[in-house]
Amino acid sequence: xxxxxxxxxxxxxxxxxxxxxxxxxxxxxxxxxxxxxxxxxxxxxxxxxxxxxxxxxxxxxxxxxxxxxxxxxxxxxxxxxxxxxxxxxxxxxxxxxxxxxxxxxxxxxxxxx
Amino acid sequence: xxxxxxxxxxxxxxxxxxxxxxxxxxxxxxxxxxxxxxxxxxxxxxxxxxxxxxxxxxxxxxxxxxxxxxxxxxxxxxxxxxxxxxxxxxxxxxxxxxxxxxxxxxxxxxxx
Numbered sequence: 001x002x003x004x005x006x007x008x009x010x011x012x013x014x015x016x017x018x019x020x021x022x023x024x025x026x027x028x029x030x031x032x033x034x035x036x037x038x039x040x041x042x043x044x045x046x047x048x049x050x051x052x053x054x055x056x057x058x059x060x061x062x063x064x065x066x067x068x069x070x071x072x073x074x075x076x077x078x079x080x081x082x083x084x085x086x087x088x089x090x091x092x093x094x095x096x097x098x099x100x101x102x103x104x105x106x107x108x109x110x111x112x113x
Numbered sequence: 114x115x116x117x118x119x120x121x122x123x124x125x126x127x128x129x130x131x132x133x134x135x136x137x138x139x140x141x142x143x144x145x146x147x148x149x150x151x152x153x154x155x156x157x158x159x160x161x162x163x164x165x166x167x168x169x170x171x172x173x174x175x176x177x178x179x180x181x182x183x184x185x186x187x188x189x190x191x192x193x194x195x196x197x198x199x200x201x202x203x204x205x206x207x208x209x210x211x212x213x214x215x216x217x218x219x220x221x222x223x224x225x
Binding site: 004006040041042043044045057088090092097100101102103104105106107109 | 206
C-alpha cells in the first residue's frame with residue numbers, strides 16, 4: 001500500500017548529540033512536511049518542501065534543518081538537541097499545494113536524555 | 114495569524130450516542146479544512162477534507178460541516194463505538210503558504 005513511513009519510530013538521544021529522523025513516501029507526492037507535536041499540544045509546522053523548494057517557518061529554531069535528496073525521502077536533522085526538543089515528530093505529504101489533503105506518517109517519538 | 118479552538122477539550126459518552134465536536138478558527142479566508150484522528154502515541158489519520166466551497170462532507174458515520182463566514186466547523190459522529198475513542202483534530206488551510214493550523218483537539222472516550 002502507498003504510504004508515509006517514518007524511521008525510527010522511537011529515538012533516544014543525548015543532550016547536544018545530533019540526531020536525524022527519516023521519512024519516506026510511496027505516494028509520489030510533491031510536498032513533504034515536518035511537524036513537531038509536544039505532549040497534549042497541537043502539531044506545529046516546522047518546514048516543508050515543495051519539490052526541491054525549501055520553506056522554513058519563521059519561528060522554527062535554527063537547530064532544526066531538513067534535507068530532501070529526492071522525491072521519496074526527507075530528513076529532519078536536529079543539530080544539538082535540547083530537553084525541550086523532546087516531542088513526536090510527524091512527517092506528512094500532499095500531492096501538491098492545490099490538491100491539498102495531507103497524509104501523515106506514524107511519527108517518531110524523540111526522547112532527549 | 115490563524116488560531117484554532119476546539120471545544121470540548123475532552124468528551125466521554127456511552128456507546129451508541131450521536132455526538133458533535135466543534136472547531137472554530139479566526140481567519141475565515143481558508144482554502145480547505147481537514148479533520149484528523151489521532152490515537153495515543155500515533156500519527157494522524159485524515160478523516161475528511163472539506164473544500165472552502167463546500168458546506169459539508171460525509172464519510173460513513175462521520176459528517177463534517179463548514180461555515181466559512183463564521184469560522185466554524187463541526188464533526189458529527191453517529192452511533193459512536195468504543196473504537197472511535199481517540200483525539201480528533203481540525204486544521205484549516207490558510208495563508209499564502211497554504212499552511213495547516215491545528216487545534217489542540219478533542220479527546221473522545223466512548224464507553225462500552
